């Protein structure tokens with residue numbers, strides 16, 4: 001993945017994450033690729049990661065990061081161990097392709113966000129505008145899921161985010177440059193949990 005990081009992901013992570021402030025929850029942090037992009041305006045940073053193989057590297061990255069206070073939790077997105085309306089922002093990058101239940105995960109993310117809070121996402125998705133590529137994604141997905149940690153190739157994550165009650169503030173679709181052709185279609189952006197009117 002390092003060529004994909006260099007080609008586009010590092011810039012996309014930086015662009016979306018540097019603006020965040022307040023209490024932030026990151027879901028499925030993996031080995032902590034996002035940690036260096038959070039600014040000092042983030043007053044509390046909680047990261048979750050359910051894969052025990054990732055945790056040592058994540059802990060090490062957290063230790064080496066500028067922040068001494070990263071809270072690391074071993075939990076899944078389908079059941080988040082936080083009270084309602086606990087966070088100003090929730091971050092998922094390359095995670096909603098792999099979770100067991102994206103709809104339930106987004107319900108949980110919606111629940112733990114404060115009204116007006118932001119879901120910030122970078123996800124690879126189904127090739128909706130390329131029938132040939134979508135056909136390949138469908139063909140490859142059963143094997144890919146098996147070898148790549150339950151990573152799905154044909155999820156329409158942007159639709160699922162909207163269906164979970166988020167209002168999309170900005171969204172971009174772009175190719176994940178240097179990625180394998182079947183993981184290239186991507187969507188990234190900011191969606192908000194609506195604040196009550198008035």
Ligand SMILES: C[S@@+](CC[C@H](N)C(=O)[O-])C[C@H]1O[C@@H](n2cnc3c(N)ncnc32)[C@H](O)[C@@H]1O
Pocket residue numbers: 027028029030031032033034048049050051054075076077078092093094095098099100101149
């Ligand atoms: C491709 S990695 C992405 C890691 C990191 N977010 C990044 O941007 O590099 C997918 C991550 O999702 C995590 N994951 C898979 N299922 C999950 C779930 N149900 N809840 C939370 N995280 C999950 C995996 O353990 C893995 O760390």
